Amino acid sequence: MVPNMSNKLILAAASVVAVVGVVDGTISNDWDLVIILAMILGLQLLLWGHISWGRPAVPLRADLVAWLRDRAVTGGESLERVADRAVGAYRVGLTGHEPDQDGH
Secondary structure, eight states: OOOHHHHHHHHHHHHHHHHHHHHHHHHHTOOHHHHHHHHHHHHHHHHHHHHHHOOOOOOOOHHHHHHHHHHHHHHEEEEEEEEHHHHHHHHHHHHHHOTTTOOO
């Protein structure tokens, strides 16, 4: 999932619905419903954390992803490492200088 604003809003709205369901289930003593909705809410919170604090997703064309995968397998590296190196090399080509320790 690409963490754009519409996905975050949909996830937030679904979380609000789950919270309302947990509260309603608690008031009506429907504990099966409370447990199910609490588990759904927990999964939504895990997803929220993943899209908010994880490595940002950058959508690429399918042919570029295939090339990255081939390079990763050939070099025995992770796909992310190959992508980082490729973008870094392109950046050096654009700016003409290597980034410092902070990436600037």
